[in-house]
Amino acid sequence: MNTDQLKQEIIAYSKEIGIDKIGFASADVFGELKERLKRQQDLSYQSGFEKGSIEERTEPERLLPEAQSILSIAIAYPSKMKDAPKGTKEERRGIFARASWGLDYHVVLRDRLEKLAAFIKEKVPEVQNKLMVDTGELSDRAVAERAGIGFSGKNTSIITPEFGSYVYLGELITNIPFVPDEPVNDSCGECAKCIDACPTGAIVQGGQLNAQRCIAFLTQTKDFLPDEFRTKIGNRVYGCDTCQVVCPKNKQVDFHIHPEFEPDNEVAKPKLKPMLRISNREFKETYGHTSGSWRGKKPLQRNALIALGHFKDKTAVEEMIAVMNNDPRPVIRGTAAWALGKVGTEEAYKAIETAMIKEQDDQVIFEMQKGMNFKEELTAK
Template identity: 80%
Template sequence: MRIDELKQEIIEYSKEIGIDKIGFASADVFSELRERLRRQQELNYQSGFEKGSIEERTEPTLLLPEAQSIISIAIAYPSRIKNQIRGTREERRGIFARASWGVDYHVVLRDRLEKLVEFIQEKVPEANTKVMVDTGELSDRAVAERAGIGFSGKNTSIITKEFGSFVYLGEVITNLPFIPDEPVTDSCGDCTICMDACPTGALIQGGQLNAQRCIAFLTQTKDFLPEPFRDKIGNRIYGCDTCQQVCPWNKGVDFHIHPELEPDPEIAKPKLKPMLRISNREFKEKFGHLSGAWRGKKPLQRNALLALAHYKDKTAVEEITIVMKEDPRPVIRGTAAWSLGKIATREAHEAIREAMQTEKDEQVLYEMEKGLEFELRA
């Protein structure tokens, strides 16, 4: 079979199995990305979640020695919840980022990519492939940009003409010599709306992100959240969508194509207080299918405490006090104390003073002292 005919058959088959966009790229070295990654490393802008060395992340032949092409795919996900729910003063709610609505996208994309690989190997048994979704060494965005899926925006997202930036990306490296597609020529132009809107100034310049300041990254860390960012987190439980929400390319974009990616409102916007003492079993049953659950419940519980502090939720004082006194994890006890301090009722501050009498952990005691520095509100 001619390679151009095979390419067309792959494109047609991709539509049948629920792939919204597909593109083909060469497996040449990503030279520009390599320099950018080196610069990121020098400036300590990396998140620490990156896999592999800079060479492995930019040289496809280190991952598949006979690599000649990369097939890039995109799947669109919703930007709005159909049956919207809102929190109340008695039952405040948090929010998961849109990329964590529905079934874990790693599972969804891997399913599509493996079906694609099976199709290719039926046609060409000698084809060699390597599938990657997000956690692989290659940059999904760099591959998608080269393959013509979309252009790389100043918010570091791939922006497609059809679906804006609300797409998941994955790729297959292969030894088949597909003719590459042309990269998209659109760009952000002079627009800096996303950079101006970023709550923490994490978008340093067009297309460069300081992950150490990015709320999406910070919500996934397991230690105490650095104090300058605690007021910035708002009610975010996992991730951050601000730079996508404000993007003009995303105006009016909302696709509900894949049922498994549809958000359950009660999970996408969970009540905060029940999260504080949720058991491991309950957590797994309710949130285990989300991509946002990959770090476990600790970061999400810490973020829920900060969200309750953001709301200055007086109704949560009793529940947070129990967490501060009884939770075995210092990060959770300390964050609970700081949150009580920020809620700043007399009852909350009294609870901190009482807990200080028996607390032994120095970091927790420090957070308790910081909590008591907030001026009483009532």
């Protein structure tokens, strides 16, 4: 088997099926990453969404015993929305991060990788392959960096020379010994814009992220959002793009190559009030195709309530009262009470007081008290 020729054929085929960039890496142990992950674990900086043990995440042979090479792919997504709708005082809007615009990227990249794997198997019938996208054990970013897709920025994103950091990543482990590509020798230099701009200080230092403080992670949690982050998330319903938006390497970067990643503006910048009363069926029909739906509607509804409180949206008071009184989920009832307190109308405060009398859940009562505390703060001023 001529692996050099096969490599060129794979590169050519990857372009045919809509892969914007492909790189080849060795399947050696990711030693530096292993040490970094151990430090992250010791510091409790991990999100908890990670799959597999540290060994599985850094030793490709644990995932494919005959592993020789890893193919890394990148597919670009848009950074700007055409004709983006603007929120009004009567209809406030939230925002989904760019990585959740259009069709769920896991579906798209898995399709591309499966086609790539089938192409290789046609050429080499005895090949062994294992593919993964985001939810697999391997670090997409570590593989992409080794394969020369881009360099790892201070914001912990892979930054490509062509598409900035607005790329989705996936990989294919194989037992074919391809000649690895050279890593990209670029860097952030002295720039620290992402570190300075991070709303919660989640980027501890260049290349080190405390996921527990990252808004992209926090918007996906299902419990009450800690108080210190509620004023920070603004109108973000899912995810956060701040560290990408401020990056000079992303200046003027906006690629609309793949129709499946074009956002439906009403989904990517949804009206907040309708999100409060959306049924499971409606949620699935409206948001089910996006990557932002994977945790269900609860986190997004909680975030929508916080956003309405952030906007002090008086037009939403009646609906938030209904949520506080009738929703069966304590996190949603309690967050509604907190948001009502933030809006701060007399009607809102009276509703909280009335609801507190019959509320049985201690956490919800605690949130109701927080809501009432806003009234005391206003009076004190």
